[in-house]
């Protein structure tokens with residue numbers, strides 16, 4: 001495994017916020033100033049192919065990368081851009097019950113306003 005790939009994997013696996021390739025690149029640059037954005041893209045793609053990380057595709061958004069391989073869904077906060085994990089087991093069971101189909105893999109992403117942003121709204125509402 002190359003030094004670059006190791007570094008990129010470390011950045012994705014230590015990140016809690018599902019970074020985009022650009023976010024990974026920004027962090028990688030501070031550890032390895034000579035690294036190119038193309039190298040980051042290439043290594044991220046290789047790691048997705050090898051099943052080390054997951055790619056999350058959200059329509060209208062740049063791809064994000066995820067260290068968590070177990071099935072789960074994603075909520076994108078339209079206010080702060082945060083991507084939050086949520087469990088899909090209950091959802092799967094519900095859909096299976098409704099449709100009778102068996103779900104093999106599940107790729108859910110939804111747009112939300114996250115609890116933090118909602119709390120901010122409440123706060124603003126109470127002072128004005």
Ligand SMILES: [Zn+2]
Nearest residue numbers: 077080114117
């Ligand atoms: Zn938010």
Ligand SMILES: [Zn+2]
Nearest residue numbers: 066068074085
């Ligand atoms: Zn995730």
